[in-house]
Amino acid sequence: TTNLAGLPGISVPAGLDANGLPLGLQIIGKALDEDTVFKVAGAIEDAAGFVSKPAKWW
Numbered sequence: 001t002t003n004l005a006g007l008p009g010i011s012v013p014a015g016l017d018a019n020g021l022p023l024g025l026q027i028i029g030k031a032l033d034e035d036t037v038f039k040v041a042g043a044i045e046d047a048a049g050f051v052s053k054p055a056k057w058w
Contacts, residue, residue, distance in 0.1 A: 008034040013050040
């Protein structure tokens with residue numbers, strides 16, 4: 001919905017819940033400020049240290 005409002009947005013993995021399901025965090029920035037959104041997303045991904053991979057589901 002952020003793109004409908006003309007705002008840059010990105011969703012980044014932030015960890016796992018108690019059941020092992022992935023949790024995501026959505027970052028929304030000011031209009032035409034994609035650079036800041038990418039920098040913040042990168043910092044959050046680095047800080048979260050999220051390295052889990054999903055188990056085979058098939």
